[in-house]
Amino acid sequence: MRLPHRPPPGPGTTLDTALDVRGLRVDFAEADTPSAPAVDGLDLTVRRGEIVALVGESGSGKTLTALSVMGLLPPGAQITEGRITLGDEDLTTLPPKHMNRIRGHRMAMLFQQPKVMLDPTCTVGSQVAEPLRLHWGLGRHQAKARVVELLRDVGIPEPERRASAYAHQLSGGMAQRVMIAAALAGEPGLLIADEPTTALDATVQAQILRLLRRKQRESGLSVLLITHDLTIVTSIADRVAVMYAGRVVEEGSVHEVFDSPEHPYTRALLKASLLQSEEGRLFSIPGSATQSRGLDHGCRFHPRCPLALDLGITGRCSGDEPPLHTCGGGHRCRCWASRPGIERVGEAVGV
Structure with a gap:
């Protein structure tokens, strides 16, 4: 197995940097079949308290970039080069047990299709409580009370009753609010949102985006937003990186890139x-x-x-x-x- 080449942190890496990705390369290992990297030499920085949108067509490598940061690459995919720095730690060097302590606590991820991601056999409350018990060591009663607070905070009506509901009893928008509550339960500094409003109607989509922006402003949360919808970017993001065939081809503030694209x-x-x-x-x-x-x-x-x-x-x-x-x-x-x-x-x- 080829060891990843790890370049030094980028020149913009400071105490204000939440996430710094340098020279990231992701390959799919296929026996006797050389293939082009799915992510190739990607550089990306997310500052503290900032929302950065990563945009591009399907197949450009956006989701694989997010999964690389989370340490959740699918079978056959591996990081062969690059450095992923969260705070002061290079995530590419950490053992799985250490990554398990970081996921859901220092960083969390919102996935597409929230109703699919929720466990249909467990109540909403038990799933939101999981990071509270795992990362904060809360007891059953403490976790239950905190779950109600979290559900109320993300705009779910009757949170005490909803905590006992199952995924099939929720609308798409309600399920995504539950996923946001679960993601924020561990109080992460970085939230990766992969197409968080896919398949939601326009009204619910706007509500979810306002919720993410509110949480970012209240807690200084850093957000990496993965999307192909440029209208979403204009409504919520501070900066944007345009990705094509595994590389960033343009980046800057939303105003710079969208008003004067180069x-x-x-x-x-x-x-x-x-x-x-x-x-x-x-x-x-x-x-x-x-x-x-x-x-x-x-x-x-x-x-x-x-x-x-x-x-x-x-x-x-x-x-x-x-x-x-x-x-x-x-x-x-x-x-x-x-x-x-x-x-x-x-x-x-x-x-």
Whole structure:
């Protein structure tokens, strides 16, 4: 088994950093079948008290990034390079028992489809109480009282009665509130929310997002939000990282990235979203993210990129992978056709 290469913490790592991911690579081990990494050289930082959205198409590596942080990768997947720092600890070096003490206490995760994630054979109250007893050592009566407080805090009516309910007796929105209560029971500093409003109607979706924002403001909670819905990002996130084929291709504040997108993939995502929708035929991005996974050189997006040919720099786009250029402030972009990218290409594009 190849030991993971661990780069040093990123230059932005400080006491204000809740999570710092550097050079993360995740591979799927398949006998005699070399495969492209599902996550490849990913860098990501979440500061304390900040909501960071990780966006991209299905298959871009968003959920695998979250599962890597939680130490919950599926069978066959493994971290082969990189460092994941939570506070002052590198999670990639910790034994399973230590990770079990961290999960649900220092960090927690909200999964898609909350009604599926809840155990149908146990009451809601017993599931919310589990982290209270495991991480805080509360007795049965203390845990029961705290469960009622947590359910009330996340907006569940009649919490005493609901604590005795089972998953099938809850609506989708109510089930997600229960999952939020369970995730926050251990008082984590970091919450990873993977598509937390999937399959919920617009009204309930807005309520769940307001709840997450309120908890973030009240307790200084850090949130890594995984989503493909850009309208959610504008309503809740402070910063956004756009992921494509296992790498972050653009990052910055939501205002910087959405108002002045530099990467053609980000522009395409925005054009295909409700944020920039127009009457008529819906816009779509030709091809799929999976067709870029086998590329070992050049920009991952160049086979689908309209700018690579239009600007006459196809050779550069297919030959050299662009670094994350600084576009001003905290805005960075991985593209030769961006303003800082074109400055680097210089005479090659006739400017």
